[in-house]
Amino acid sequence: xxxxxxxxxxxxxxxxxxxxxxxxxxxxxxxxxxxxxxxxxxxxxxxxxxxxxxxxxxxxxxxxxxxxxxxxxxxxxxxxxxxxxxxxxxxxxxxxxxxxxxxxxxxxxxxxxxxxxxxxxxxxxxxxxxxxxxxxxxxxxxxxxxxxxxxxxxxxxxxxxxxxxxxxxxxxxxxxxxxxxxxxxxxxxxxxxxxxxxxxxxxxxxxxxxxxxxxxxxxxxxxxxxxxxxxxxxxxxxxxxxxxxxxxxxxxxxxxxxxxxxxxxxxxxxxxxxxxxxxxxxxxxxxxxxxxxxxxxxxxxxxxxxxxxxxxxxxxxxxxxxxxxxxxxxxxxxxxxxxxxxxxxxxxxxxxxxxxxxxxxxxxxxxxxxxxxxxxxxxxxxxxxxxxxxxxxxxxxxxxxxxxxxxxxxxxxxxxxxxxx
Amino acid sequence: xxxxxxxxxxxxxxxxxxxxxxxxxxxxxxxxxxxxxxxxxxxxxxxxxxxxxxxxxxxxxxxxxxxxxxxxxxxxxxxxxxxxxxxxxxxxxxxxxxxxxxxxxxxxxxxxxxxxxxxxxxxxxxxxxxxxxxxxxxxxxxxxxxxxxxxxxxxxxxxxxxxxxxxxxxxxxxxxxxxxxxxxxxxxxxxxxxxxxxxxxxxxxx
Numbered sequence: 001x002x003x004x005x006x007x008x009x010x011x012x013x014x015x016x017x018x019x020x021x022x023x024x025x026x027x028x029x030x031x032x033x034x035x036x037x038x039x040x041x042x043x044x045x046x047x048x049x050x051x052x053x054x055x056x057x058x059x060x061x062x063x064x065x066x067x068x069x070x071x072x073x074x075x076x077x078x079x080x081x082x083x084x085x086x087x088x089x090x091x092x093x094x095x096x097x098x099x100x101x102x103x104x105x106x107x108x109x110x111x112x113x114x115x116x117x118x119x120x121x122x123x124x125x126x127x128x129x130x131x132x133x134x135x136x137x138x139x140x141x142x143x144x145x146x147x148x149x150x151x152x153x154x155x156x157x158x159x160x161x162x163x164x165x166x167x168x169x170x171x172x173x174x175x176x177x178x179x180x181x182x183x184x185x186x187x188x189x190x191x192x193x194x195x196x197x198x199x200x201x202x203x204x205x206x207x208x209x210x211x212x213x214x215x216x217x218x219x220x221x222x223x224x225x226x227x228x229x230x231x232x233x234x235x236x237x238x239x240x241x242x243x244x245x246x247x248x249x250x251x252x253x254x255x256x257x258x259x260x261x262x263x264x265x266x267x268x269x270x271x272x273x274x275x276x277x278x279x280x281x282x283x284x285x286x287x288x289x290x291x292x293x294x295x296x297x298x299x300x301x302x303x304x305x306x307x308x309x310x311x312x313x314x315x316x317x318x319x320x321x322x323x324x325x326x327x328x329x330x331x332x333x334x335x336x337x338x339x340x341x342x343x344x345x346x347x348x349x350x351x352x353x354x355x356x357x358x359x360x361x362x363x364x365x366x367x368x369x370x371x372x373x374x375x376x377x378x379x380x381x382x383x384x385x386x387x388x389x390x391x392x393x394x395x396x397x398x399x400x401x402x403x404x405x406x407x408x409x410x411x412x413x414x415x416x417x418x419x420x421x
Numbered sequence: 422x423x424x425x426x427x428x429x430x431x432x433x434x435x436x437x438x439x440x441x442x443x444x445x446x447x448x449x450x451x452x453x454x455x456x457x458x459x460x461x462x463x464x465x466x467x468x469x470x471x472x473x474x475x476x477x478x479x480x481x482x483x484x485x486x487x488x489x490x491x492x493x494x495x496x497x498x499x500x501x502x503x504x505x506x507x508x509x510x511x512x513x514x515x516x517x518x519x520x521x522x523x524x525x526x527x528x529x530x531x532x533x534x535x536x537x538x539x540x541x542x543x544x545x546x547x548x549x550x551x552x553x554x555x556x557x558x559x560x561x562x563x564x565x566x567x568x569x570x571x572x573x574x575x576x577x578x579x580x581x582x583x584x585x586x587x588x589x590x591x592x593x594x595x596x597x598x599x600x601x602x603x604x605x606x607x608x609x610x611x612x613x614x615x616x617x618x619x620x621x622x623x624x625x626x627x
Contacts, residue, residue, distance in 0.1 A: 021578025021611070083534040130535035130562050311457075362474050410537075416556065419573065421543040421582045421596075 001107040001139055001166070002232065003120055004146040005088055005127075007081075008134045008154055010101035011039035014080045015070045017132045018409050018417050026067040030055055033250040034071055034402055054295075071402030074100075079410035083131050091123045096236040104143055104236055117164050124161045140165040143234050144227035147184045148174050148202075171230060175203035185224035185234070190217075202228055240279070245272045248342025254293055258332050261290060261341060262325055263392035268343040269324050270387060273317040274375055276345055277368075282313035284347025286320050288327040293339035302338075304331040312359050313349045317371045319361065320345070321388055529620050535562040537616065539573065539582075546571065546582060549597035556622040557582070563617035571597075571618040577611050585614065 007013060011029040016022045026044035028037050037053045047065050049058060055069070062069060081100045089095050092105040110116055120137045127135050138149025145165050152174065153163035165174050181191040183202050197216060199205045206228040213225045226233050247268040255261060265288055276283055289305035308323045324343060361367065377386050384391070407415035450458070461467045530536035537559045544553055549571055551557065559573050566572040568586045574594065583594035583604070592606040606612050 020575045020580050023611075023613075086534050129564065130532065132561065359471075413538075416538050416540045417580075418540045418542060419580045419582055421541055421545045421551075 001111065001116060001141060002143050002146045003092070003105040003107050003116075003137055003139045004098075004143065004150050005084075005103050005105060005120075005123070006136050006138070006147075006150040006154065007084065007101040008136055009039055009041045010081075010133070011070075011072065011077055012041045012044075013133045014077050015068075015406060017080070018406060019068070022068055026065060027070070028055075028062075028067055029070045029072055030402075030404070031250075032072050032402060033252060034404070035250055038072060069404050071405040073402075073405045073408065075408050075411055076406055079408075080131060080133065083410075084127055084133055084135070087127050087130055088123060091119075091126070098236055098240065104146070107139065116166075117162050120162045121160060135161065137162045138165070139163070140171075141230045142227040142232040143236065144184045144224060145171065145174070145230065148178050148182075151178070151182065172203060175206055175228060176201055178202050180205070183224065183228070185220060185227070190221055190224075193217075237279075244348060245275050245283070245345040246342060247272050248289070248340060248344075250340045251338070254337040254339050256335070256337050258328065258334075259392070261332055261338060262328050262390055264341045265324050265328055265343060266321050266388055266390040267384070267392075268341065269321045270317055270384070270391060272343050272345050273315060273320055273371065274378070276348070277315045277372060277375060279350075281348050281350050282315045283310070283320070283345035284313040284349060285309045285345070286323050286327070287344040287346060288324050288331070289342050289344075290328075290331055290336075290338055291340040291342075292336050296337075296339075299337055300335065302333055302336045304333075306331050307346075309347070312361075312364070313347065314364075315371065316361075316364070316367045317374065317388065318367065321390065325390065529558055530560075532560065532562055535560055535616075536619070537561060538622075541582060545596040545598050545601045547598045549584075550623070551582070551597075551618075551621055552623060554624075557618045558620040558622065559616040560619045561616040564614045566614065566617040573615040573618065575611075575613045575615050576606070580615065582618070 009027075012027040015027060015029065024043060025041075026047055026049075027041045028044050028049060029039040030036065031038045035054060037049060037051055037055060040049055040051065044067055047061055047067065049061065049067070055062070061067070077100055085095070085097055085103055088103055088105060092107065092110075094106040096104045096106075098104055107116055107120075110119060116139055120139060124135050124137055127133055136150045136154035138146040138151070138153055139162065140146040140149050149163040149165045153159040153161055156163075165171050178201070180186060180194060180200065180202055181188070186194070193216070194205060199208070205225060208225070213222055217225070223233050249264075249268070251264065255264070269286070285307055287305060287307040289303070292302045293299060294301065306327045308327055310319070310323065314320060374386050378384060407417075409415060409417050458464060458467070526533070539557050539559055541551055541555050541557055542553050551571070557571075557573075563570075566585055568584060570584070571582060572585045574581055574583060574585060576594070581594065583596055586593045586595050586603075592612075594604040594606060596603065
């Protein structure tokens with residue numbers, strides 16, 4: 001059995017821990033640069049706000065209903081996430097973290113000694129007590145079904161935060177009620193394909209014969225189909241590592257010089273590369289995109305993107321940065337006010353990389369070791385303590401504007417929650 | 422008979438590897454790599470250089486010594502010697518008795534995930550040893566503080582730090598400073614316990 005533990009409105013819940021008087025109130029968290037809503041509480045949803053709404057279009061709703069607005073503080077959310085995950089890891093030996101607010105726990109063998117539903121309810125209660133973060137738990141033979149369970153547990157208080165899909169009848173019932181495009185692993189393209197093939201519910205998909213599925217879908221689609229039928233086959237680390245790594249951000253102020261654009265791209269490369277090394281992978285390609293402000297129709301509009309493939313997959317910040325800078329030289333156009341740039345590392349490979357005899361770089365091992373040493377320094381002394389010169393100084397215009405960002409309550413001794421008594 | 426036999430088998434003129442000390446190798450490589458190779462002006466020289474480089478790399482030691490990860494550095498614990506001072510005689514110690522490490526963190530935060538640091542300003546808890554500017558360690562897993570413990574409470578949209586006492590069905594928030602009055606908590610108040618203070622970190626000032 002797999003359990004997925006999913007935090008409810010996670011970013012908002014973290015803000016609620018450190019800001020008194022927000023219980024039952026509408027709360028929204030905005031993307032970096034205060035652009036769009038990335039998280040909101042059910043109370044905010046009830047006012048007609050949605051995830052992905054640009055906040056400036058809904059100013060009146062926000063002001064009229066005294067919606068509490070926060071800017072994203074990923075450092076704070078990550079610190080709280082670590083606490084939640086540690087609590088779970090103390091209860092279940094084998095866990096796979098999937099995202100900042102979701103973790104899979106392997107419950108194999110637990111049914112011999114525990115009532116699983118009770119056990120997971122205990123874990124959820126402990127998380128709530130120790131961190132004040134409410135969670136929903138789904139338990140099922142496969143991760144895809146477990147994720148459906150957690151959605152049911154979140155939407156129906158009757159489950160008391162744990163929904164188990166452990167019988168054939170429950171599985172069919174859940175598949176019948178669930179929205180097809182909410183199924184884990186069914187993205188927009190797969191969803192449209194399924195619709196065009198006349199499949200409207202997860203149950204209809206699960207009931208299709210195997211040869212039909214193999215005919216129409218590749219490995220990920222087949223895996224989802226198997227998982228919906230109760231046959232576990234999705235490996236979380238594999239899914240995570242397969243995904244490309246993206247860092248992109250809107251700038252606080254629009255920028256136009258090539259030095260500023262390069263500084264932003266270099267800094268995004270650094271954080272992508274750091275994540276890449278963190279998961280022990282290497283990237284075979286890097287893409288860079290630049291983008292003007294689409295909400296300013298009075299200004300000239302521009303979007304461009306280009307990619308570079310490495311001769312040998314790499315995780316070396318310097319090598320990736322050099323390639324990214326070459327792309328910027330290629331796609332940068334003067335006279336444009338840029339609002340956003342981004343870096344995507346693709347063709348991710350794990351572990352051993354095939355050597356290339358004609359590799360232009362002859363000290364790969366040492367250079368990777370250098371990049372790792374940078375990671376260690378930056379982990380110990382704070383992000384971006386050591387960085388490439390092209391990333392520029394600290395007071396760059398492209399740095400994020402976030403007016404409502406909470407202090408780093410959990411990670412900075414100067415930012416502790418202060419109480420007047 | 423002998424003449425016809427000679428036409429089959431035996432050496433063929435000009436066949437085999439050319440004589441000389443250089444050897445000829447052929448190898449296959451992927452298409453994109455081949456393109457890159459073909460583009461080189463001195464192909465032999467480049468291949469020779471690459472091969473030599475690869476061979477050298479096999480046994481080369483890094484010149485700059487061992488790179489140690491910063492994360493590999495161990496935390497330092499305070500050694501704790503359990504020796505009562507006896508004037509005059511040095512006391513020999515057995516290995517068993519010699520030292521214990523104190524892990525300050527696990528002493529102060531038995532459940533790190535449930536422990537939070539909060540800075541306090543104000544003097545309403547002076548008699549409980551909490552001075553303005555102190556940092557308190559709060560255990561969130563204890564939401565039922567005894568009357569002697571100090572609770573972090575949320576009262577009508579604000580955090581405060583007081584003793585929470587119930588007397589004859591009436592709840593009070595009690596300060597530890599005679600200059601401050603105790604404060605009744607009624608059913609109409611929006612009240613909850615956030616956590617319980619376990620330790621007070623007070624900087625020894627001069």
